Amino acid sequence: MGECSYLRLTDEDMGRNGAERIEWAWRKMPVLQQVRDEWERTQPLSGVKIAACLHISAKTANLARVLKAGGAEVVLCASNPLSTQDDIAAALNVVYGIPTFARRGVDHETYYHQINATLDTGPDLTIDDGADLVTTLHRERPEQARRVIGGSEETTTGVVRLRSMARDGALYYPVVAVNDAMTKHLFDNRYGTGQSSLDGILRATNYLIAGSVFVVVGYGWCGRGIAARARGLGARVIVVEVDPFKALEAVMDGHEVTNMKEAAGKADFIVTATGDVHAVGREHIPYLKDGVILSNAGHFNVEIDIPALEEQARSRRLVKKDVEEFTMQDGRRVYLLAEGRLVNLACGEGHPVEVMDMSFANQALSAAWLITQQGKLSPGVYRVPREIDERVARLKLAAYGIEIEELTAEQKEYLASWQAGT
Template identity: 80%
Template sequence: MSTECLRLTDEDLSRVGKERIEWAWRKMPVLHQIRAEWEQSLPLKGIKIAACLHISAKTANLARVLKIGGADLVLCASNPLSTQDDIAAALNVVYEIPTFARRGVDNDSYYKQISAALDMKPDLTIDDGADLVTTLHQERPEQAKGVIGGTEETTTGVVRLRAMARDGALKYPLVAVNDALTKHLFDNRYGTGQSAIDGILRATNYLIAGSTFVVVGYGWCGRGVAARAKGLGARVVVVEVDPFKALEAIMDGHEVTTMKGAAKRADFIVTVTGDIHVLGESHIPYLKDGVILANAGHFNVEIDIPFLAKLATRRQVVKKDIEEFTLDDGRRIYLLADGRLVNLACGEGHPVEVMDLSFANQALSAAWLVAEQGKLEAGVYQVPREIDERVARLKLAAYGVEIEELTEEQKRYLASWESGTI
């Protein structure tokens, strides 16, 4: 398969994609500000960037800003079912940003897309799940040595990068954009919370109110999903392995139990842990008839789909994005989007407003890496505090919100140790 076969160039699709990209742009004021600055400063001039991201309207606007900042940019998909074909076509045809992505490609084609992006020999990588970075390190280690740096947007990806760093395998500096306060406090919680529920509703059109809704994992993403399900009237049950997060879930008003205990009662189960087979062999046999299974973690490994298929006597697609597994006793289990990211596979992903924050962090972190070229050793770095705070302030300004400032007296008081009880 030639690399050109991996690019969509349909004119009709591109026109639809352009409309959607421009619609999203209306609600991305932080990127607007960055674009206005970068048109003059060109901080990425001459820098080649390979970005492996979910190909959505929001992503397209990040790509446009990077290009305006001077970058030579190539995109590829970070998930086989998250690509929106009209957006990919618009990027290729309208905005002339090479984009290797098609919805629903097989595993082999997925990695061919990544390889095509790496063929440009990037100076920077921008990743969503770390598939681009790990492929570069495993298949092109010499090429990896020449990379200035990269950014990673997801919890899953940061976990993989930190494992690489511990093993001494990481060959260049990576910024953990996922760990920025303006990312995980908002994108993970409010973005995943709304978009995961939206994807489930689009696929099923089922009622959340009154249901038993199980959330597996109570990190920032899980908190968001649980809060939105509760707000829609569900009885939320949380499954956790971390005692502190489990305690927090209880104090947030949710029931906490084991996966086996939750499986017996669940009407909906959403996995959002980043780990493998959290709904696995010891739990699947207990699932009740008609349960809806969905995953909001990055990879489709959280639900043990091979075991579910082995257990089933019949497997069939009953509706777009819904597969039915019938067990030998007649129970029917429904899996959404092949266990892939339900918010993007069944919906349009996170709301524009939160992606404005996340992509602003991506863009500014990329520019920071270029400015710091040669000063950073291989490793995983936090988003600089000044970037994180700047993104928050720009968003507040877009909302028309002013916040208080400390007086000099207050600053002195907080910085001293002499003043005690007066």
């Protein structure tokens, strides 16, 4: 599968430490546990090669272990230069025998070298988070891409990219949009991003959220979660939106809504979660309040216009781990967290284990489903089959010890009819 020692991740002590963290996370992943128990018997992925480009965390390691338990040959690389936890990568390589090409803080060239090393294994399936693996495969290895059975995509940004590829006729195989599953975006994006983004900001700054003005740019599922958690910690939340429906929803959720220039002058904290470029752009920088903390919860580090920030600053320096200070010409100081990359992963450990249990169960079950659909699906982006999504929800409820009601035959008949009325 390839030699990983050039990434300096064969340290056995580091690997043992990572394994302890992986096992700790496993305790709170009951849905994946049930999938593993079934797959150890049925081996639905026997002989299937899977290349996964994901954030290398303890939760991801447990997904990889489940895929391997189901018979797959798994190889991993990182989906973000700052999201790799090196002890987890070491554990995957040394303890669990799952080749992992990843190291925290790599440069652009090394990042794509790792992706290509993963693709060198000739995968039958791809699992992606942000679509860098898929786009590299299609741009640089089109003939190899045409031989892939299928893939899945974890996050909103990646699904947007894949749908653009499909519209342009540039996607060569079917991909399941795991992000669109109800048991993914309703929980992972909202509760996961909400908690983990605040966690990352607090770890990086140790500043008080209560009483602060906290600006959330973008009110999709991720933005909703961040706003709710900031408000829960006592912040005055301001939402910036371009979508009138989402803006109206933010108002009715009790938040102030305004434009970016107005919000910039009030903000103590700004978090972007739009999936688009320059949500905090060149034109907004002169309005930023002295001492503002800028961070990003979107997949790529393009939501804050960092080149414009550099141009308008008279100096910059790293004041503490993951916190860079830009001093503007007029003396204002602007602080950027984690180089504008995913604050929850670069400054913290990412989403809570319990939500990733559901997201990664969708990934695992979608991989097995794609194998059963080989030759039946044309290239394109597909939803997670409802039966998989519902199964994940029911398994999670069962893990919580919760029983829900069932419709009676009479109720089903009523809902299927039109004759009954007032």
